[in-house]
Amino acid sequence: MITAVTKPATGPAIALGPPLRGGPWTAVYDPAWARGHRRVIFVKDGVARIPGRFAIDFVKLDSTGKFARGNEDTITNWHGYGATVLAVADGIVSTVRTDFPESSAISHHPGYATHLATGNYISLKIAENTYVFYEHLQPGSIVVKAGQRVKKGTSIAQLGFTGQSTGPHLHLHVASADAPLGAEGLPFVFEQFTVSGAIPDFNEFGKQPYRQLSQPMRAEFPSSNSVISFP
Numbered sequence: 001m002i003t004a005v006t007k008p009a010t011g012p013a014i015a016l017g018p019p020l021r022g023g024p025w026t027a028v029y030d031p032a033w034a035r036g037h038r039r040v041i042f043v044k045d046g047v048a049r050i051p052g053r054f055a056i057d058f059v060k061l062d063s064t065g066k067f068a069r070g071n072e073d074t075i076t077n078w079h080g081y082g083a084t085v086l087a088v089a090d091g092i093v094s095t096v097r098t099d100f101p102e103s104s105a106i107s108h109h110p111g112y113a114t115h116l117a118t119g120n121y122i123s124l125k126i127a128e129n130t131y132v133f134y135e136h137l138q139p140g141s142i143v144v145k146a147g148q149r150v151k152k153g154t155s156i157a158q159l160g161f162t163g164q165s166t167g168p169h170l171h172l173h174v175a176s177a178d179a180p181l182g183a184e185g186l187p188f189v190f191e192q193f194t195v196s197g198a199i200p201d202f203n204e205f206g207k208q209p210y211r212q213l214s215q216p217m218r219a220e221f222p223s224s225n226s227v228i229s230f231p
Contacts, residue, residue: 023229053185119163
């Protein structure tokens with residue numbers, strides 16, 4: 001067995017604006033998942049880190065709890081596909097990757113090695129040693145470039161299906177360096193969102209309506225597999 005010890009970041013959570021508009025979006029993560037972001041340790045230069053310690057995958061649903069209309073194998077049928085991705089804070093675009101193609105069907109999607117997991121992505125520097133990562137972006141949709149200053153709320157790309165992914169979604173995390181796998185994940189909260197519901201059994205995700213709620217939240221981190229809407 002290979003083991004490693006990581007050192008979580010300390011300090012206050014970073015307050016972010018919405019990465020997407022409207023909803024409902026499922027905030028997909030679960031600390032108990034054996035291969036979930038929070039369990040995957042990477043060692044670089046002899047240092048063990050968990051880049052996705054606070055990562056969220058956002059998948060859009062409709063009012064019946066389904067994530068796609070019609071054939072789920074067709075990526076353009078997914079409700080979130082092509083959604084506008086927003087800058088969550090004022091910052092400077094640090095890195096942009098745009099060379100990943102996209103399969104039109106999930107069943108045709110190739111397997112990618114871990115170092116290619118991000119797909120097309122943007123890293124946005126919002127403070128010293130603080131970078132926001134947006135991953136799996138749609139080819140040709142990134143409208144910013146490295147070195148460009150952006151304001152919070154600016155449209156920067158569209159949600160897609162590139163890299164190591166099982167369906168169209170936006171992967172979002174904050175990290176301590178501009179390295180998708182070579183940085184420690186940092187805690188964050190969203191300035192405001194509304195909890196629209198919850199997925200009590202993720203095995204039923206996309207198969208049945210979610211439990212309905214309506215609870216405004218400020219300066220909070222979404223609960224595991226909760227259904228939320230942004231302003």
